[in-house]
Amino acid sequence: MTGRLKVGVIGLGFFGSRHARVFHDHPASELIAVADVDAARVAETVRATGAKGLADYRALLALPGLQAVSICLPDRLHEEAAIAAAQAGMAILLEKPLAHTAEAARRIVAAVEQSGGCLMIGHILRFDTRYVQVFNAASPENLGQPIHLRAKRNATRSVAQRLGASSSILFYMGVHDVDAMQWIGRSKITKVYAQKREALGAGNEDALYAVINFENGAIGSLDYSWAWPDGLMNGFRSAFEIVGTRSAAALDVSDQGLSFVTDAGTIGGDTHLWPEINGRIAGGLADEIGHFVTATLAGTPYRQHYREAFDAIPVLDALAESARSGQPVPVLR
Template identity: 30%
Template structure:
């Protein structure tokens, strides 16, 4: 087999982006779509020219012609489709966070142990070339022992009113930087302290500020602001500094890596994660799907985006959210 026939479960805004990405990967075929909303299902089927349309993901899993699934349901609805897909022998691309609880994350991990298909967790930042080069430099020993890390991952308020009714900024976005910090250090987080700020009165607070301590002694601070002014001309302000005993790495993927002025307005669109070219998505998300497809077609377990790494990042961010609720330091492990 040199091509995977893939279905997408969950067709919210990011499920649609997944479908647009799959359509542009040579060894993937977008073969089926699933969502519970009939109007949305018909709309997406027409857009992508897909005839296999399901309102129940279990019917998709019963189709022997589907080799793999991308699961883009809400994070608290990951467990059943992921476990069922693995039991059905499908390869599984599961969006982050792996689950909404550590117990559910471990259930998914256990289901993958003896499964025919592979399990990959979509922590897309690992496929950002700037972060990959930073990891390479660290592995080469160029900055010595890591002693401190800091990150910023801020997005405009226009993006987030709907999201903040479903998930908070720490587990929703700081989980990316948590995962990267765990990856860069090769260490584990032993404590978390966090504070949040409620700006707009939504279900979850708009701002999360987090501090971690690593087992090896390094400390980290993470800033996640989901309410930058709506007129902000860029989609993300993303930065990370990694300070070692012998050097420093600074990563920046934010305005103005591309600036477009039209109608007296300045725009700085995404050029890294899922930019659109000729109707399909490119960037880090496409590289992520390329990696998933390569591993699945070779029958090799993933070494990036493992369930164990994703669970460690989830556990740390959930501890940070608990700290923000209680005002206390939360120890892990």
């Protein structure tokens, strides 16, 4: 492709509004249009970017000259929009999770492969400076054989309340760590044993813990919570550890090393994900979208193939089934 990439953004909530700003600011992309059923959100992004605003994403997909779309709809709506975008011949940046079930993910992949199009999944940890360094440190030459892995992602109860039944702790947060575990551990998860707790009435899980097994013999644990009070510094805590026969690597994002203190208390800041720096969104989200733009224009492969992103979805299905049944569940691929 030549010239700037002509992009549309579908869904302008918490994340889509940020995608729109990054595409608008990137020198190699042109934000042509945005779509959301919420007219106020459309008006706000149109004001900020000058893009064309629409209510119906199918009208956006029909715009002449549009080359790519970013889909930032609630998880359960990814399938319909991604298939429509593939059929319209768009290069697609689809927010994680690829889909809310393995069956839906398979239908998206089939539509993309039928149309010969491009698909990248928004697995932001692949662009996070900390997770990428743990991946590098966990190379087989450095680490030896993985023995155990641990991932934690905890956030506040207001996130769960905002999303309600439109998402789940596994789709919205869990997919990040399941993808990271298989990527950094260089092995697929084969079996899971999960338990969940629902006490706050948000319409989704308050917490889910799991023990997991990998193809290469490693064991691991997942620790997810949406139950923290809203005063949690930075709004979330995440951690990742991998311990091997020769070495180990670990990260902890509970404290990002930045705090703002007033008489009312202390709040944290975002140093890595999507901080606003000199009037622009920077960090992992800007790097991820920049990679999508330049790789799509150049026709080069995306950092993660969508088939690898797909591998997380059957694990989420197994985790959900195990949490429901109270039994260990094999991952069916």
